[in-house]
Amino acid sequence: MLVKNQNLPKAERLCSKKIIEELFQKGSSVYLYPFRIQYLPRTNEEIAYPQIFFSISKRNFKRSNKRNLIRRRLKEIYRHHKYEWLSATPPSVFPAYLSVIYVSKEILPSDILSKKFNAVWKKLQDTGLQPTSHSSF
Secondary structure, eight states: OOOOOOOOOGGGBOOOHHHHHHHHHHOEEEEETTEEEEEEOOOOSOOSSOEEEEEEOTTTOOSHHHHHHHHHHHHHHHHHHHHHHHHTSOTTTSOSEEEEEEOOSSOOOHHHHHHHHHHHHHHHHHTTTOOOSOOOO
């Protein structure tokens, strides 16, 4: 059951290495610049929100303060919009695990990131969140 909140508690953050490996081995992906989203479909009905993590490449951003800046911006965008995104999707359909990978080599402003994140989320919903063959980018 979705409850309208704007926080990102520990229970909604993906930290398990085992699940992360499974996400990248068995999951499907959606790409829309500057994001690539890996997801695994829901297998049980017990979770209210999907578990999520954000990844910014050290290859593209050598300095940790820049990676952290992007990660903070993405978490803030997700936190503010997760209820409206997930309430528009039937609970039995939205994914159990999500990985948001930032693939751009430059730091984009928050307003552009928000628009792009909205667009990639809509593309994710349009795919039907069903497991498909791995798409490349």
